[in-house]
Amino acid sequence: MTQTPAAPAPRVGVLVVAYNAASTLVHTLDRLPAGFRATVDHVLLADDASQDDTYAIGMAYRDTSDLPLTVVRHEKNLGYGGNQKAGYRWAIGHGLDVVVLLHGDGQYAPEVIEDLVRPLTEGRADAVFGSRMMVRGQALKGGMPLYKFVGNRILSTFQNAMTGAGLSEWHSGYRAYRVDALADLALDTYSDGFDFDTEIILGLLDAGKHVAEVPIPTYYGDEICYVNGMAYARDVARDVVRHRARRMGFGAQGAVDAEAYELKPSPHSSHGRILAWLAASAPGSVLDVGCSDGAFGALARAEGHRVVGVDVVKHDGVGARLDDFVEADLERGLPDEVGTGYDHVVAADVLEHVTQPEVLLRDIAARLAPGGEVLVSVPNFGHWYPRGRTALGLFDYDSRGPLDRGHVRFFTRRSFEKLVRECGLRIAERDVVGVPVDVLDRGRTGGRRVDLARAVGAADRAAVRGWPTLFGYQLLYRLEPA
Numbered sequence: 001m002t003q004t005p006a007a008p009a010p011r012v013g014v015l016v017v018a019y020n021a022a023s024t025l026v027h028t029l030d031r032l033p034a035g036f037r038a039t040v041d042h043v044l045l046a047d048d049a050s051q052d053d054t055y056a057i058g059m060a061y062r063d064t065s066d067l068p069l070t071v072v073r074h075e076k077n078l079g080y081g082g083n084q085k086a087g088y089r090w091a092i093g094h095g096l097d098v099v100v101l102l103h104g105d106g107q108y109a110p111e112v113i114e115d116l117v118r119p120l121t122e123g124r125a126d127a128v129f130g131s132r133m134m135v136r137g138q139a140l141k142g143g144m145p146l147y148k149f150v151g152n153r154i155l156s157t158f159q160n161a162m163t164g165a166g167l168s169e170w171h172s173g174y175r176a177y178r179v180d181a182l183a184d185l186a187l188d189t190y191s192d193g194f195d196f197d198t199e200i201i202l203g204l205l206d207a208g209k210h211v212a213e214v215p216i217p218t219y220y221g222d223e224i225c226y227v228n229g230m231a232y233a234r235d236v237a238r239d240v241v242r243h244r245a246r247r248m249g250f251g252a253q254g255a256v257d258a259e260a261y262e263l264k265p266s267p268h269s270s271h272g273r274i275l276a277w278l279a280a281s282a283p284g285s286v287l288d289v290g291c292s293d294g295a296f297g298a299l300a301r302a303e304g305h306r307v308v309g310v311d312v313v314k315h316d317g318v319g320a321r322l323d324d325f326v327e328a329d330l331e332r333g334l335p336d337e338v339g340t341g342y343d344h345v346v347a348a349d350v351l352e353h354v355t356q357p358e359v360l361l362r363d364i365a366a367r368l369a370p371g372g373e374v375l376v377s378v379p380n381f382g383h384w385y386p387r388g389r390t391a392l393g394l395f396d397y398d399s400r401g402p403l404d405r406g407h408v409r410f411f412t413r414r415s416f417e418k419l420v421r422e423c424g425l426r427i428a429e430r431d432v433v434g435v436p437v438d439v440l441d442r443g444r445t446g447g448r449r450v451d452l453a454r455a456v457g458a459a460d461r462a463a464v465r466g467w468p469t470l471f472g473y474q475l476l477y478r479l480e481p482a
Contacts, residue, residue, distance in 0.1 A: 010097035010121045011041040014113070015087035017080070018045060018104030022052040026061055028102070029069075031110040036117075041096060043069045045104070046087050049077040054104070081196025088182050097121075100176040107219060108174035115214045116176040126181040126209035129167070130174035130216035142218025148229075155233060159198070162240040163205060167213060170198060170236070174216055181209050195235035202243045246399065262400075263295040268457060269436040270377035270474045271296055274348055277375055277429075277478060279303045284343030287367060289360075290330060290350035294321030300346075310338055330354055333363045341369040348377045349474075352407045361423045365481060373428065374479040380432070380472045381410040387470070402473070413469050416477075426482040432472035434460035 014032075018025060025045075032040075045062075047055045050073075058071040078086060084101065091099040098120045100113055108130060119125040132139040133156070139149055156170045175197075184207050190199040204211055264271045275296070278286065283304030288297045291309030298321040301307050308324040318325050328335045331354055345364045351357035364374055379402035381387070386402045389395055397405035411419070420427060434457070463471040 009039070011095065012039070012098045012100070012117055012121070013041050013091055013094065013096040014043045014100045014102050015084070015091065016043060016045045016102045016104050017048065017083045017087065018050065018054050018058070019048045019077075019080075019083075020050045020052045020054060021047075021104035022050070022054045022057050024106040025054060025057055025104045028104055028106040028110060029061060029065070029067065031106070032067070033111060033114060036114055037067060040068065042094065043067050044087055044090055045069060045071045046083050047071070047073040048079075048083045049074050079192035079196075080194045081190060081199075082192035084196055085187050085190070085192075088177075088179075088187060091179050092183050096179050098176060099179055099182070101173065103173055108172070109217050109219060112214075112216050113176075115216070116174065119212050119214070120176055120178050124210075125212035126178045127204055127211045128176045129169070129211065129213050130172050131167075131169040131213045132172060132216060132218040133169040134213060134215040138215070139218045143220035144218050145220070151229065151233065155236060158237065159240050162244045163202070165201070165205060165211070167201070167211070169213070170201060172216070173197060181207070184209075191235070191239075193235065194232050195239055198236040198239050202239065206243075264436045266436055266457075268433055268461060270348060270433050270476055273431055273433060273476050274346060274375045274377060275299055275303070278305060278344060278346075281344070285341065285369070287338060287342045287345045287364075288322070289334070289345060289347045289364060290353070291318065291322065291325070294318040294325070296346075296348065297322045305344070308338065308342075310334065330360060331356075333360060334367060338367065340367045341372075342367050343369055343372050344375060345372070346375045348375070349379070351376065352378055352404075352409050352411065355408050357409050358419055358423055361419065361425070365423060365425055365479075368481065372480075374425065374477075376477045376479060377474050378411045378416055379404070379407070380412065380469070380475050382412040382469050383473055384470050386410075411475065413472075413475055416475060420477065420479060421482075424482050425479040427477055428480045429478040431476040432464055432468040433474050433476065434464040434471060435473045 016029070045058045047058060055071065055073040058069075062069040062071055074083065074086070088099065098117055100116060102108065102110060102113070112130070116128045116130055119128050132142065132144065133152070140146065152169065152171050156167065159170045160166055181204065185200065185203040187200070190196050190203070201211070266272050267276065278300050284306070286297070286300050286305045286307045288300070288307055288309045291297050291311050293315035294309055294317065297307040297309050301321070301323065306323050308326065309318060309322045310326045310328050310330070312327070312329050314325060314327050326335060326337045328338075330350065345367055347361075347364060351361060354360050368374070381402055383402055389403070397403050399405065402410070417427065460471065
């Protein structure tokens with residue numbers, strides 16, 4: 001009987017980051033457990049241009065130790081994050097399976113390094129963080145200064161609220177990673193400073209990686225801390241706010257689904273208002289122009305309407321959600337297969353995506369049955385956000401919203417209503433909606449929801465009522481042939 005050969009043991013490496021660690025380095029390396037020393041594939045000591053004898057002490061240790069140790073010295077200080085980037089490139093280039101980040105100052109206990117490695121070698125996580133906060137009271141008993149403890153808790157709570165990550169601590173520097181998980185991250189785009197540790201967490205969350213935590217003891221000795229606490233707090237808070245904003249669609253690199261347009265289900269959103277108009281009318285025929293994956297059309301069907309969708313791409317499942325679907329490039333107008341005689345034509349967030357909206361709008365009007373109507377929503381370029389951006393000279397595209405990178409035409413209330421008249425239509429009813437509060441939870445990866453939507457939504461709607469052209473996020477219209 002042929003036996004299947006056993007899988008090779010994972011190759012585990014250690015990246016020791018060191019800066020002016022001459023007084024602590026030997027003791028830190030000596031504390032690595034004997035069993036781990038016997039199995040570790042390689043250890044890289046990365047001296048980040050220290051001003052003391054860290055490099056010389058590391059070389060002497062290499063020559064007398066049983067550790068498979070390589071010592072490098074950066075001629076120029078790369079920074080805490082830059083030193084890690086160089087080390088992770090080394091780990092990837094050497095084909096390691098797991099790499100552990102260990103600080104040369106001995107602040108994190110080498111004795112428990114195997115606790116961090118085990119979930120990775122057993123395939124239970126992509127990253128493991130040593131947490132000083134998992135055991136209640138342990139951090140303070142271990143000598144963590146009270147101001148650092150309070151700052152850690154405040155920042156970690158804020159970061160969890162912004163991302164939904166649910167980590168007990170965001171600020172531990174004792175970490176282990178699967179190297180293939182690191183290879184999936186854009187590490188070179190991350191900070192070279194101390195907020196690198198926060199940015200790598202955000203990258204792991206974005207990539208859908210599983211992050212685990214294990215408790216570690218807390219030790220504070222006489223090591224010198226090179227972290228400016230206030231600057232660090234500012235940087236990590238800025239990082240998570242920017243990350244959340246990008247996930248919500250604000251900023252040039254939002255992590256959004258480019259294949260299907262997102263349904264906004266709130267009754268206060270453009271989709272919710274248009275659906276309410278359809279629900280108030282007798283069941284009839286609906287042409288959903290730019291139907292995307294058919295999620296909105298499915299809701300219209302649930303109100304008793306027969307829905308035909310048209311879009312440039314046929315998304316998975318759209319045929320099951322709609323009564324019929326026609327694949328067509330709206331830049332070229334509506335194809336003959338769409339037909340005519342519709343009671344309602346919906347063009348929700350469509351006209352801003354075509355270079356000649358007047359041509360498409362006239363074509364839409366020609367598909368109406370007698371007494372039919374066009375239901376339209378367009379983003380309001382007069383909203384305070386794009387208005388403020390352009391006033392400051394910061395015009396650029398976002399991933400969502402009025403400055404969506406897919407928009408090629410921009411409308412204010414005045415310019416759009418002029419377009420309506422030029423296309424032979426008249427306004428039967430107009431409305432305006434504020435920011436879709438649904439986006440407040442976009443970008444959170446899990447955890448308990450922080451319910452800001454009700455308060456923020458109420459305040460935004462009040463502002464919209466008071467000054468609709470400034471605070472209105474989208475303009476909505478019911479249009480009829482003039």
